[in-house]
Amino acid sequence: MPESPARPLGVALIGYAFMGRAHSQAWRTVGAAFDVPPIARRVIVGRDEQAVAEAARRLDWEEHATDWREAITRDDVDIVDICTPGFLHAEIAITALEAGKHVLCEKPLANDPAEAERMVEAARAARERGQVAALGHTYRRVPALAHARDLVAAGRLGQIRQIRASYLQDWLVDAEAGMTWRLREETAGSGALGDIGSHAIDQIQYVTGQQVTAVRGRLATMVPERPGPDGPEPVTVDDAAWATLELDGGAIASVEASRMATGAKNELSVEVYGTKGALRFDLERLDELWFLDATAPVAEQGFTRVLVTEPEHPYLEGWWPQGHILGWENAFTNQARDLLRAVRDRDPAAYSPDFEDGLTLQRILDAVIASHRADGATVRL
Template sequence: MKKLNVGLIGAGFMGKAHVVAYSNLPKFFWPAPAVPVLKTICDIEESIASDAKERFGFEQYTTDWKEIVNDPDIDIVSVCTPNDSHAEISIAALRAGKHVLCEKPISNSSVDAKEMAEVAEIAKENGIIAMCAYQYRRVPALVQAKKFIDEGSIGEILNVRSNYLQSWSADPASPLSWRFQKKHAGAGALGDIATHVIDISQYLAGDISEVVSSVKTYIKERPVQEGGVDSLGTIKLDQYAKKEKVDVDDEASFLVNFASGAVGSIEATRNAWGRNNFITVEVHGTKGSILFNYERLNELEVCFSDDPDDRRGFKTIYTGPAHFYGEVTWNIPGMNIGYGELKTIEAYEFIKAIVSGEQSSTSFGEAYKVDKVCDAVMRSSKSRSWEKVE
């Protein structure tokens, strides 16, 4: 069976997620399109890179990402670094003939995102695949929702309401990492998590054409985390720690108009106590409605207008072997999936695209569309008016 050597850049939280995905791919999807081989892992901190090599089973490690990009034995480059380095690494890798799986958002700058999409389009002509890691659109329940929409089961879409609420940065003692610095992240909750529900909304209902927004920063400064892997709020620093300014948003809320004529709303915050990874998407159409909640990600709620009056209301579909990506449910109804299986689905789609030569749905071009929506949100927060997505 064909094997593809993986070079992974960035050994933190998302690096671990990519490792789990590549390792599990042939365990769930067999025969696999190809088998990923964990060749080289990179992190700028040598102790982290060395530890990750041993922990994850890579053949070697490096502290210089260019060694991976320039290695003729590497087929795939996984980019799991802070947002400000996505463009440089991804563009270099594509030009070196490597397939690229880049974490979201595609970049901290829509200017860079546009260039990435253009370079990826050229690379595609030579059989090189570039994909952005918007994994939530691959939740089997949401793929089923897309099927209902495309079949016309809920009629014409009227309204889409999406939320992504987390709590990990609600505590002011949660340290300042790159995710709270505009030069690295580009944006706060908007770029970190709102991008996911923007992508889901556009996946289900088409392109967003204009927005009006409110963007807020509640915690103006945070204690500084010195080195190490991004803790995502799992550690707290005391009152005597050095503090620095937060210059990105804690929350972004915005109304949207879709090119189709549908309307909607999106809210994202990392400061919602009690909400750990709360993603909800509700779609209303002329013939029915769909509701998804990630905290119950193996379920999809549906309501159809042609149900009898005495039976009309939301009913729950439990996803399993009969639905999309049934392989990751152990082929047994009710066994359910979690985040690791979801990232494995993403890796499967990426590897399948490489082998088939057919571009994945989460192309760099699709990811660039998300960045353009984020730009419009930021412009609207300043102008206090509707802004076109352009």
């Protein structure tokens, strides 16, 4: 019974880079914002002793360690939070689940379908024992997107027919920007598609509650080689990706992802069109949800800018008064809330997405790539 009132839930964080920083912020903040069981930030783990020690100090963890196996089997650790590169996810997650720990794994679930399937197996077994195996598609916890899903679920949009989602960034516009592991297929799996297109696709399914059944896709690498330490190296992942998706509720969605969209910094855009209403969202203005009620009198119809900062809105009970906007990082704290409550209640089903959702998403991404390789032919799931 790890969540005994006698002691806080212990958290071990594996990884201390960008995602490690964001998750640390969440663990530091969640107890102040929400009613959740008390936690202790037991240990942060990384390969570089000096760097992880410094990270532990700055990010306020009790201890640091370089051996993740040891860290995640500690008795005082109840939750293992995995923020490593994707190729390490499977081993750490499976080990942690088998050790009886709850797991939060950053997306993508894994780089490789076989690994992903083994993770799903492990998660299934763990779920029987009341363990939570959570996947971190954090944007589901942006209040405006959670509110969007609620509106769809409440029928405010009627039947959904068309969805447009895109995720545009511009950090690869400069053709002289050098090679990184993110631009090699063997380390990154895919490029814009998997890194950010995956968020767009996850939102399509999350907000509409519909599942993708078939895809057509196209990928493009606009800068085919980039400077490496020993001269030019080929870029083997996509710089941009396009897809159309068929959903099981009958809707069709378009997706576009790019790291070449000059001037777009972090534009995850979602538009949903239904028989009774419509929604629009942009991550660069993440506190706003634009809702159109097509049943209102015509002379007063239009997209309404809802500032999602009211007590009535999802997650807002933990934050500030109306109009005091939230930022990108707050979604991580919201995610920690949901995870801790699922853990507290030993109710794995209370948290989504789970590992199976991650595997499903991975299969959709693979289908997009397969379609691209088949000259755009439909690939069914």
